[in-house]
Amino acid sequence: MQYFIQQLINGLTLGSIYGLIAIGYTMVYGIIGMINFAHGDIFMIGAFIALIVFLALTSLFYSVPVVIALLIMMIVAMLMTSLYNWTIEKVAYRPLRGSFRLAPLITAIGMSIALSNFVQVTQGPRNKPIPQMVSRVYEIGGISISLKQIIIVVVTAVLLTLFWYLVNKTSLGRAQRACEQDRKMAALLGIDVDRTISITFIMGASLAAVAGTLFLMYYGVVSFSDGFVPGVKAFTAAVLGGIGSLPGAVLGGLLIGFIESMWSAYFSIDYKDVAAFSILAIVLIFLPSGILGRPEVEKV
Amino acid sequence: MAGKALLDIKGVETYYGNIRALNGVDVSVDEGEIVALIGANGAGKSTLMMTIFGTPRARSGSIVFNGTDITQMPTHEIARLRIAQSPEGRRIFPRMTVMENLQMGASLDNLKYYDEDVEKVFHLFPRLKERIGQRGGTLSGGEQQMLSIGRALMARPKLLLLDEPSLGLAPLIVKQIFDAIRELNRTQGLTVFLVEQNAFGALKLATRGYVMVNGNVTMSGSGAELLANPEIRAAYLEGGRH
């Protein structure tokens, strides 16, 4: 039982990171109907920027409180990845809006390769480690919870709450949902659709940057290829939860996290990725639109 | 005519791909008028309504609103000049509640006048008030029509475009809507340009009317003139709803 709870906690930690990334996939899909394959690389770039900020901070100051360091890392990573994603949307995707469906998809795959190669060339192909930032571990009834895990879950919960509020209760969120449901009508009501789409890319990038920072803090290492596997898993999470659905992205992320940690704990660590994807395949056979996705039929 | 032209459409041609849907349309709507556009299915009425908003864009000709040339202006900026439309197909946001749909209508002023204006809309369509929390996609056709008109009114328009406001509504509700349009026109000077299949009702309501055939305006005149015209009676009125 203790072991099980331990795995649950590990799964929750992983799942939080996947969930944060998955939101970017699902929001972009919701608003322009395209899978932004470069999103995993945006996450990786977020982790790299956090790394660079960390190195800068530790070389500039004798000691920086960890909370402050993490906060600065996150904020700078959010700003920079937002700039990246905003530019990518404007330069690579917007001109293709309204062309055939596969065009933006192919461009996104190209963007993904370009970004990871760019990081490989500028930062080098090797793993980049940082020293342990947070090392405290709490033992409660035989279960160990690290402070890192607590930070990840708390930061994710706070962000998701803010994000939920933004999407459901503000005029910006309403405009986003309107563009998602009927872009032309939104424009007839005075909504600047291009701007709303840009903001969606910025929001997705910000959450991915936080996920990247948390990833770096948790594993203490990042490499140029780290966008791929977490990116694909987060995408899987988004599909599993129902692409286009925000709660679905979070739920899917948590599920993938749980499946992965349970599988590694009880079966074999080697096949953990296969397990996650097999579950996806099975779910999609029975629930083609994902767990919380809406079925295609709709009045109107 | 009363006042200056609020909307002036000159020689507008609109294409869908290579197919021309409007062949040089001239229409003007003066401030304070109610103008009706009638015509058979596929004549190009909805195309004209949407061309005013630049979606689709006119390939040639000009559209001037309140002295500003809007022919090439982005759609959302045209809306910000206070032109509102209840478009063909109603285009209610299906996964938003009635309230959120109305809030979308009020987004130009960032909900500043929302509370005040929503009461006016509820006064016109009490049914919407009962349905305030219901999702747009689950409303009945008539309720969606009311919501679409209500949402357009929430924008505090100078010019209101209505594409078949009576479509799918019970005769009593149609009368209510026409009465409401007349009332808004009289008390607030709201200018209205509407497309109608219900030609009789529309021409009775309108100060002036235009008749569109195959992408051309073939006739225009005061509502009463058009109503009395034998050709129009034969084409659009006889056997129609009286």
Ligand SMILES: Nc1ncnc2c1ncn2[C@@H]1O[C@H](COP(=O)(O)OP(=O)(O)OP(=O)(O)O)[C@@H](O)[C@H]1O
């Ligand atoms: N998106 C489109 N793509 C191609 N052709 C279109 C499109 N929309 C309209 N058309 C064509 O343009 C012509 C005018 O259509 P429009 O919808 O403006 O007619 P309408 O007068 O509003 O008819 P109705 O009374 O049936 O609503 C029609 O021949 C129609 O088939």
Ligand SMILES: [Mg+2]
């Ligand atoms: Mg029409």
